[in-house]
Every structure is written in C-alpha cells, then in structure tokens.
Amino acid sequence: MKIDIPGREVLEIKNIVFDYNGTIAIDGKLIEGVSEIINELSSSFSFYVITADTYGSVQKELENTKCDVITIGKNTQDKSKLEFIESIGAKNTLSVGNGRNDKFMLKHSVLGIAILQDEGLCTETLLNSDILVKSIFDVFAYLKDENRLIATLRN
Numbered sequence: 093m094k095i096d097i098p099g100r101e102v103l104e105i106k107n108i109v110f111d112y113n114g115t116i117a118i119d120g121k122l123i124e125g126v127s128e129i130i131n132e133l134s135s136s137f138s139f140y141v142i143t144a145d146t147y148g149s150v151q152k153e154l155e156n157t158k159c160d161v162i163t164i165g166k167n168t169q170d171k172s173k174l175e176f177i178e179s180i181g182a183k184n185t186l187s188v189g190n191g192r193n194d195k196f197m198l199k200h201s202v203l204g205i206a207i208l209q210d211e212g213l214c215t216e217t218l219l220n221s222d223i224l225v226k227s228i229f230d231v232f233a234y235l236k237d238e239n240r241l242i243a244t245l246r247n
Contacts, residue, residue, distance in 0.1 A: 093136060095238045099247025103202055105137065107180050108235070110159075111173075111189035111197075112143035112150050114211035116228055120147025127157040129232045134158035137235065140180070142173055144193075169193035177201055188231050195220045203241075205231055 095103040110116045116126045130139050139159035143150050144166050154161055164172040174196035177185050187194070187201040192214040198204025199220035206213055206221035207228060218224060223244055225231055234241045 093235070093238060095241055097242050097245045100245060103241075104184055105186045105203065107140065107177075107185040108133075108137045109140045109142055109173075109177055109180075109185055109187040109197065109201070110228075111187075111191060111194050112141050113146055114190040114209060114213075115188050115207055116141065117150075117153060118210050120149040120153070122153040122157075123228060126228060127154070129229075131156075131158045133232070133235055138180075140176075142176055142197075144169055170196050173197040174200055186235075188228070189217060190214065192216055198222075205234075207231070 093105045113120060116123055140162060141154060141159050142162040142164060145163050150161055162176055170193045173193060177187055177197050177200060182200050183202050185201045186203040187197045188205045188207055189198055190207045190211060190213045195217045198206060198217060204221040205223045205225055206218045207225050209227060
C-alpha cells in the first residue's frame with residue numbers, strides 16, 4: 093500500500109505488526125471478527141503479532157489466522173518489539189499497540205497507531221504514536237481505505 097499524504101513523505105506499508113493483549117485480544121481472547129479481516133487483507137500485507145503471551149493463549153487463538161506469531165520474553169519487551177520491527181523494516185511497517193512495552197515500536201514504525209480499548213492505553217505509548225483509535229476495526233478501516241489515513245495525517 094502506497095499512500096501519498098500531503099505534507100509528508102509517501103508511505104509504503106508492507107508489514108502490519110500488532111501487539112496482542114489490548115490490541116487484537118481482550119484478556120487473552122481474540123476479538124471476534126479480527127481473524128477474518130486479517131485473512132482477507134493478508135494478500136496485501138504481511139501480518140505479525142508480537143507478544144509476551146501473558147495468558148498463554150495466543151497460538152490457539154490465532155491458529156486459523158494468516159499471521160506470524162512472535163513470542164518474546166517477559167523482560168525488555170519494549171526493546172524486543174523495537175528490534176523486531178527493525179528486523180522486518182520499520183520504514184515499511186505500521187504498528188499498533190496500547191501498552192508501555194509498545195512505545196518504541198510505535199515511535200520507530202513508519203506509522204504507529206495507539207489503541208484505546210477495554211484494557212486502556214499507556215500515556216507514554218500514546219505520546220509516541222502518530223494516531224489514536226478507539227477500536228482495532230478503525231485500524232482495519234485505514235487499511236481498506238487509504239483516504240482515511242490521508243484525511244487524518246495531511247497538513
């Protein structure tokens with residue numbers, strides 16, 4: 093997806109990286125409808141879910157979803173997430189998260205989206221993001237209609 097945003101460089105998004113809990117799952121359970129939309133969009137983007145898997149449920153919850161699951165250790169999660177997006181190409185990565193451990197990932201991705209759902213949002217992460225949304229489905233709407241991103245980010 094190439095997006096020409098007035099007053100900003102052209103964005104070329106190839107990778108989508110989601111935090112798990114608080115982003116595409118609530119209390120360890122995948123939000124209904126997320127898997128279907130990821131599968132629908134998987135021909136246009138590479139999807140990744142990066143998590144410390146607090147509830148131990150990520151593999152089971154995402155077993156029928158076209159995404160790569162990256163499980164990280166409990167320590168230095170913020171740095172692990174940053175290292176991951178750098179390894180796949182931060183300049184082509186849109187990342188989404190809500191926790192303090194997502195702050196570097198959102199800041200260094202070409203586009204970082206903070207999400208405020210049932211599990212809350214760390215203020216530090218919000219301040220390191222480009223956009224704030226109220227639902228994971230708002231993120232999917234951006235991926236389906238680039239004009240929404242243009243309207244939000246243009247000068």
